[in-house]
Amino acid sequence: MQSEWQFIVLFVVIAPLLAVAPILINWLLGPKKPNPIKQQTYECGVETVGDAWVQFKVQYYIYALVFVIFDIEAVFLFPIAAAYGQLGLFAIGATVVFIVLLADGLLYAWGRGVLEWI
Amino acid sequence: MSFNIGEFISSIFDLTAGDYLASVWGTEPWVSVVLDILGILIVATIPLLSVFFVGLIERKVLARMQDRIGPNRVGGKYGLLQMFADVVKMLTKELLVPAGADKVAYFLAPVLSLATSALLFAVVPFAPGVIGTNLGVGVFYVLSISSVSVVALLLAGWGSNNKYALLGAFRAVAQLVSYEVPMILSLLVPIILASSMSTMDMVEAQAIPFVIFAPISALIFFVSSLAETGRSPFDLLEAESEIVAGFHTEYSGMVFGLFMAAEYMGIMFMCFLFSTAYLGGYRFFGLEEIVLGNGFQLGRLLGLFITIFKGALVFFVFMWLRATLPRLRIDQLLNFNWKFMVPLMLMILLTVALLDRLILDYIPQVGEAGRAGIHFVSNIIIGFAGLEVLRRSARRQRLRHNTTSPVLAVAENEGAPIYVATEVEPAHDHHGHDHHGHDAHAPVPAH
Numbered sequence: 371m372q373s374e375w376q377f378i379v380l381f382v383v384i385a386p387l388l389a390v391a392p393i394l395i396n397w398l399l400g401p402k403k404p405n406p407i408k409q410q411t412y413e414c415g416v417e418t419v420g421d422a423w424v425q426f427k428v429q430y431y432i433y434a435l436v437f438v439i440f441d442i443e444a445v446f447l448f449p450i451a452a453a454y455g456q457l458g459l460f461a462i463g464a465t466v467v468f469i470v471l472l473a474d475g476l477l478y479a480w481g482r483g484v485l486e487w488i
Numbered sequence: 489m490s491f492n493i494g495e496f497i498s499s500i501f502d503l504t505a506g507d508y509l510a511s512v513w514g515t516e517p518w519v520s521v522v523l524d525i526l527g528i529l530i531v532a533t534i535p536l537l538s539v540f541f542v543g544l545i546e547r548k549v550l551a552r553m554q555d556r557i558g559p560n561r562v563g564g565k566y567g568l569l570q571m572f573a574d575v576v577k578m579l580t581k582e583l584l585v586p587a588g589a590d591k592v593a594y595f596l597a598p599v600l601s602l603a604t605s606a607l608l609f610a611v612v613p614f615a616p617g618v619i620g621t622n623l624g625v626g627v628f629y630v631l632s633i634s635s636v637s638v639v640a641l642l643l644a645g646w647g648s649n650n651k652y653a654l655l656g657a658f659r660a661v662a663q664l665v666s667y668e669v670p671m672i673l674s675l676l677v678p679i680i681l682a683s684s685m686s687t688m689d690m691v692e693a694q695a696i697p698f699v700i701f702a703p704i705s706a707l708i709f710f711v712s713s714l715a716e717t718g719r720s721p722f723d724l725l726e727a728e729s730e731i732v733a734g735f736h737t738e739y740s741g742m743v744f745g746l747f748m749a750a751e752y753m754g755i756m757f758m759c760f761l762f763s764t765a766y767l768g769g770y771r772f773f774g775l776e777e778i779v780l781g782n783g784f785q786l787g788r789l790l791g792l793f794i795t796i797f798k799g800a801l802v803f804f805v806f807m808w809l810r811a812t813l814p815r816l817r818i819d820q821l822l823n824f825n826w827k828f829m830v831p832l833m834l835m836i837l838l839t840v841a842l843l844d845r846l847i848l849d850y851i852p853q854v855g856e857a858g859r860a861g862i863h864f865v866s867n868i869i870i871g872f873a874g875l876e877v878l879r880r881s882a883r884r885q886r887l888r889h890n891t892t893s894p895v896l897a898v899a900e901n902e903g904a905p906i907y908v909a910t911e912v913e914p915a916h917d918h919h920g921h922d923h924h925g926h927d928a929h930a931p932v933p934a935h
Binding site: 378381392393396399403406408410426429430437440444448452453454455458462466470476487 | 527582595661684
């Protein structure tokens with residue numbers, strides 16, 4: 371049905387407006403007197419040292435990689451789960467093998483010590 | 489059919505106004521667009537406005553739990569207008585942009601955050617037939633929209649040019665991305681049991697709530713929804729004692745207010761999702777099907793109240809946990825997720841998938857209650873097995889590092905908890921000036 375998605379499309383257009391409206395009202399009502407001291411980056415009262423855009427810890431990246439395994443798994447599992455009523459035992463068995471193969475990825479990452487926070 | 493103002497007002501009260509207007513206006517294409525826009529305004533603004541009350545309720549309940557009174561000045565005895573006063577204050581503050589900030593990212597983040605929170609409400613079934621849009625892929629839609637909010641947090645942290653904000657954003661991404669995995673897996677269980685991804689079908693399939701089929705899975709969903717909304721004990725992303733306010737350190741005024749509103753809307757949505765997926769949504773012993781003699785759909789109205797009641801119940805547990813539990817460390821948080829919840833949830837998913845097929849194929853005569861019973865028992869067994877494995881590995885770990893905690897190690901070896909009174913030795917000073925009144929561990933000034 372096209373009308374179900376019509377709702378979502380209209381919503382995607384309207385939803386940001388709900389958020390932009392309060393910012394605009396704030397911009398209209400609030401004072402506008404910027405000065406350099408006021409605009410300093412907050413760093414517990416001391417003067418800001420350097421830039422905030424630094425290199426980040428690789429650990430975060432590795433967790434994101436492990437997440438990708440499961441995200442892809444989910445994309446495949448959702449249709450299977452939704453069609454569950456029409457699937458036979460053989461298809462469920464195949465799904466189980468699929469999940470076990472992906473769980474193997476998690477075990478591999480675990481065994482390699484990737485999941486340790488250093 | 490012509491428009492009748494009396495019937496229209498009555499249709500508002502039993503939540504059938506949409507159907508009534510559609511029957512009056514006919515089936516031209518513009519009708520569906522107008523109805524959709526009206527529906528969107530209702531679905532988006534009511535959660536946005538109820539943030540005022542939800543925020544107040546949370547502050548009051550938290551205050552009572554901590555033996556305080558909470559807001560009690562603005563708007564009468566109970567501080568009813570406190571949040572309105574807060575919003576007026578936020579609206580009249582200066583729109584500050586920190587030096588060196590990336591302006592596009594800085595302003596895009598709150599907009600994206602609120603918009604995604606609002607979009608989530610499109611698929612919440614409030615009452616029979618009362619839903620924004622009954623998508624066939626409802627749960628999938630929820631997951632795809634809610635993962636956009638991670639991008640919003642990263643934009644906020646990156647755009648502010650602030651080290652605390654950036655740290656908060658990194659933590660937020662690691663946490664939200666990790667806890668999305670058990671959340672996805674635990675949402676697959678009700679999908680399998682209902683054999684549909686639509687939230688409406690899911691509620692319709694729950695003659696017996698799915699929490700009875702799969703209590704451990706429900707618990708895992710609840711924990712990961714706590715983490716997804718960044719609530720205590722998973723509030724690492726805005727841990728105020730460590731990183732000021734996390735990703736929204738540099739935000740003030742209404743731009744901060746938008747983040748707060750998005751957070752509360754996310755929490756409300758998670759409560760509704762939990763009640764939809766596991767507590768049976770608007771269903772309550774057939775109460776939602778009552779139709780009065782004159783065609784007044786009382787059941788719909790009751791269904792709405794049931795939904796709100798169940799959501800409020802879950803929200804109360806959210807607040808209760810916030811008042812009770814201390815914050816986790818990030819390594820504990822991620823370990824708990826990847827090494828306990830994900831494997832356990834995979835086991836539960838496999839068992840539910842296999843068992844349900846076997847029950848439906850070979851012993852269909854047990855009926856719905858028997859099916860629920862078998863799933864319940866298998867779920868509890870897996871849950872306890874998981875806890876036992878966790879307990880043993882924790883014990884091994886403690887024995888390996890028994891230097892750090894002698895009390896626990898002694899208790900493990902003797903087999904019973906023993907209270908070891910540790911004698912505090914008097915501070916030893918090299919020069920014999922023992923009674924100078926300072927902390928014993930403070931560095932002694934050189935003489």
